[in-house]
Amino acid sequence: ELHAAIKLCKVPLLAGSYETSSLGHLQIAYVFKGKSGKCAAFLVNNDNTSNARVRFKNISFELPSMSISILPDCKNVAFNTAKVSTQYNTRSRTVKYKFDSMERWEEFNEPIPIFSNTLLKANALLDHMSTTKDTSDYLWYTVSFQHESDAEAELSVVSNAHVVHAFVNGAYKGYAHGGKHNFALENPIELKNGTNHITLLSVMVGFPNSGAYLERKTAGIRSVRIQNRYLNDYQWGYQKIGLLGENLSIFTANGRNKVEWSRFQGRHSRLIWYKTVFDAPGGNDPLALNLGSMGKGEVWVNGQSIGRYWVSIHTPQQRPSQTWYNIPRSFLKPEENQLVLVEEEYGDPLGITLDSVSITKDAKY
Numbered sequence: 001e002l003h004a005a006i007k008l009c010k011v012p013l014l015a016g017s018y019e020t021s022s023l024g025h026l027q028i029a030y031v032f033k034g035k036s037g038k039c040a041a042f043l044v045n046n047d048n049t050s051n052a053r054v055r056f057k058n059i060s061f062e063l064p065s066m067s068i069s070i071l072p073d074c075k076n077v078a079f080n081t082a083k084v085s086t087q088y089n090t091r092s093r094t095v096k097y098k099f100d101s102m103e104r105w106e107e108f109n110e111p112i113p114i115f116s117n118t119l120l121k122a123n124a125l126l127d128h129m130s131t132t133k134d135t136s137d138y139l140w141y142t143v144s145f146q147h148e149s150d151a152e153a154e155l156s157v158v159s160n161a162h163v164v165h166a167f168v169n170g171a172y173k174g175y176a177h178g179g180k181h182n183f184a185l186e187n188p189i190e191l192k193n194g195t196n197h198i199t200l201l202s203v204m205v206g207f208p209n210s211g212a213y214l215e216r217k218t219a220g221i222r223s224v225r226i227q228n229r230y231l232n233d234y235q236w237g238y239q240k241i242g243l244l245g246e247n248l249s250i251f252t253a254n255g256r257n258k259v260e261w262s263r264f265q266g267r268h269s270r271l272i273w274y275k276t277v278f279d280a281p282g283g284n285d286p287l288a289l290n291l292g293s294m295g296k297g298e299v300w301v302n303g304q305s306i307g308r309y310w311v312s313i314h315t316p317q318q319r320p321s322q323t324w325y326n327i328p329r330s331f332l333k334p335e336e337n338q339l340v341l342v343e344e345e346y347g348d349p350l351g352i353t354l355d356s357v358s359i360t361k362d363a364k365y
Contacts, residue, residue: 029056031074041071090360093288093324096281097354099339105264105349108250110243110271110342112167114197115144118237125232128161128202128220136242137206137298137308141221142199143236147191155198157185158223163203163296165270165344169196172270175344177313182222189226198224198231201271203344205308243342245273251300251340268346275340278354280332285356287332288324289339293351297343304331312345324355 030042045052045063052063056074063069067082099105115121118140120131128139155173157164163177168189176185202220224231241247249255250273261275281287289299295312298305306327311320331337341349 038072039074041074043069043071092358092360093290093355094358095290095353096287096356097278099276099278099352099354100350102264102266102350105274105276106261107264108245108259108261108273108275109269110245110273112170112199112271113140113142113237113239114170114199115142115235115237118142118239120238120240121235122238123233123235125221125224125236126238127218128204129218131220131238131240132242136246137204138242138246139202139220140199140239141202141224141236142197142238143224143231143234144195144197145231145234147193147196149193151191153189153191153227155185155187155189156223156225157200157221158182159185159202159221161202161219161221162205163201163344164221165201165203167197167199167201170199175270191226198226200224205310243271245342249303251275251305251338251342252303253338256338256340264349266350268348270346271342271344273340273342274349275338276349277336277338279335280329280337281354281356283356284329285358287327287329288355288357289327290324290353290355291347292320292323294341294347294349295343295345297341297345297347299325300338300340301327301331302333302338306331311347324357327354 028044028046030044032040032042041056043054043056043061043063045065045067048066051065054061054063056071059075061069061077064080064082067080069077069081070079072078125141132139155166155168157166157176159176159178160182161178163175164185165175166173166185166187166189169192173189174185174187176183200221204219245251245259248258250259256275264274289301289306291299291309291311293311294309296310298308300306306325309322309325311323313321315321341347343349
């Protein structure tokens, strides 16, 4: 509340200093001194039931319940939070366009690399951030090894990134996600007699850029085990550019023809790119893309990223933390706007809508 009151008063105090003093039960005075040498005072009444009368610098002040009084000259009240008129916003959304036509969507399956077609190789599990040089959320790890006989086994992968996806001989075998600490993926797999290919996709949701000991932070896959066989010291191959679709910028006008798109099949596969076109709705209301039918990925409009989404992760209230993603009208053309998404999970693009957002303001006291 104090910081909000400072902003409302527009007093340039950030470069100054302040002290506090007690004026009695739940009444506090904050006295600031700015660059100019002027002082300004903030008298706070935290009592949620009663007004208070206090003396400050030999002057008596009435402080309404749960309020902040601002005294730019430490003598006269210029502003009190309990006496200001405020507004609340009522926000409503209207569907302007439904992307529910299968005929208007195309798709491209992200290829799954194997060890033999990777350029970077190392006899270790490399760190995600230092390998990609912070250029991609994605890093492919892949290894090949010989196995005698067909058999079932357990794959165990420990990671300190945010997500890991596992593929065995080109088939998807599951994923796991974590947060600040290591997490593990443990899934049954089938091995074949001969050469087996293990491919893992390490995923970050943005890289850390602040905090203590930032230079010591690591991310990526830390350990890989199949039954009792650890593969950490095997020779691993890396596709460090990220996803092929990222590398080719297939979400841009220049890059979209660098791969072969196919008609939408409706299979909702993992690691798949979707694209379509749409015309801009008329009017001046803000626009937002409703991605409530999707899982996890990123979305671009006319080559401009409008953000990562992770709709499948829910809050403690069992709701996605974000469903609507703003599209600035400056990104749009009147017609033939290109929408591209990369989906890591089983999202359904036919459920996406483009909504307009209107806001009404009502004064309250």
